[in-house]
Amino acid sequence: MAKWTRYLVPHLYTADPHAHVFDGKLYIYPSHDIDAGIPENDNGDHFAMCDYHVFSMDEIDGEVTDHGVALDVEDIPWAGRQLWDCDCACKDGKYYLYFPVKDQNDIFRIGVAISDKPEGPFIPQEKPLEGSYSIDPCVFRDADGSHYMYFGGIWGGQLQSYRSNKAVEGGQEPLDNEPALPARVVKLSDDMFQFGEEPRAVLLLDENGEELKAGDHDRRFFEAAWVHEYQGKYYFSYSTGNTQKICYAMGDNPYGPFTYEGVILTPVVGWTTHHSIAAFKGKWYLFYHDCVPSGGKTWLRSMKVCELEFREDGTICTIDGGGR
Numbered sequence: 001m002a003k004w005t006r007y008l009v010p011h012l013y014t015a016d017p018h019a020h021v022f023d024g025k026l027y028i029y030p031s032h033d034i035d036a037g038i039p040e041n042d043n044g045d046h047f048a049m050c051d052y053h054v055f056s057m058d059e060i061d062g063e064v065t066d067h068g069v070a071l072d073v074e075d076i077p078w079a080g081r082q083l084w085d086c087d088c089a090c091k092d093g094k095y096y097l098y099f100p101v102k103d104q105n106d107i108f109r110i111g112v113a114i115s116d117k118p119e120g121p122f123i124p125q126e127k128p129l130e131g132s133y134s135i136d137p138c139v140f141r142d143a144d145g146s147h148y149m150y151f152g153g154i155w156g157g158q159l160q161s162y163r164s165n166k167a168v169e170g171g172q173e174p175l176d177n178e179p180a181l182p183a184r185v186v187k188l189s190d191d192m193f194q195f196g197e198e199p200r201a202v203l204l205l206d207e208n209g210e211e212l213k214a215g216d217h218d219r220r221f222f223e224a225a226w227v228h229e230y231q232g233k234y235y236f237s238y239s240t241g242n243t244q245k246i247c248y249a250m251g252d253n254p255y256g257p258f259t260y261e262g263v264i265l266t267p268v269v270g271w272t273t274h275h276s277i278a279a280f281k282g283k284w285y286l287f288y289h290d291c292v293p294s295g296g297k298t299w300l301r302s303m304k305v306c307e308l309e310f311r312e313d314g315t316i317c318t319i320d321g322g323g324r
């Protein structure tokens with residue numbers, strides 16, 4: 001187990017916690033899990049979330065404030081069902097909440113909602129971002145002020161249904177010896193409401209410079225992209241899905257390619273694993289979730305935090321998730 005871990009919210013089930021520091025305060029943007037009574041399946045239908053709450057903290061071990069409902073699926077004009085992992089970015093005093101939800105044809109798209117405050121409430125745009133697809137947006141602000149969105153997730157996240165940013169009929173995962181499906185990265189437009197370019201593949205390379213293969217379930221990308229920068233290097237971290245690891249790869253710029261480095265978090269109790277990494281008041285933290293408080297119900301997760309340690313060479317010390 002990690003040296004110090006803390007469950008953050010006892011009164012709601014929360015997952016996929018994406019943490020950011022805005023004006024010296026830590027804000028967390030998680031999914032809000034509910035028990036919708038839908039049987040578990042590989043499509044993730046049982047993750048039937050309907051709204052988001054935003055949380056904030058002045059100290060990592062201090063009180064966690066629940067700011068209430070920040071966005072409700074009922075208020076998104078184009079939405080159908082399933083509000084999955086969201087993320088927030090700040091530009092010029094405005095806050096942009098990016099979220100995936102299935103549209104009325106049951107296709108995941110990524111939407112954006114805006115607020116003057118980091119905790120919302122957020123007002124959604126009339127339509128999803130043009131050309132968006134799949135799930136799990138995370139937004140990284142580079143030192144020059146550009147914002148990059150990383151997104152994608154296979155199986156229930158529908159990424160296997162796209163090639164070169166176009167939907168393909170009957171899309172499947174590649175064969176085991178073919179390159180794995182990549183996450184996508186795209187620079188956002190200056191106004192933050194659209195993609196500023198065509199999304200590109202996030203290439204994950206092995207130690208020989210070869211792309212990770214689809215059959216390499218212990219290392220290939222599945223979902224839950226996150227990017228942070230540390231000492232001039234860009235770290236792309238992600239979930240391996242069915243093998244339940246949070247792994248990371250390192251690169252020299254926000255587009256990659258990224259070379260696989262190792263495991264940040266071993267399996268947790270539950271099925272999904274999803275995280276974020278943020279520095280707050282001089283220390284680095286891993287935010288993640290597990291299903292211990294719900295007694296192992298995979299669709300009722302609880303977010304938590306622990307300290308993250310870097311070695312001198314910039315590699316990350318592995319944290320024991322306590323599962324499997």
Ligand code: FUB
Nearest residue numbers: 031047084085224272274
């Ligand atoms: O919370 C719903 C989905 O489960 C997320 O979008 C995935 O990353 C997984 O955590």
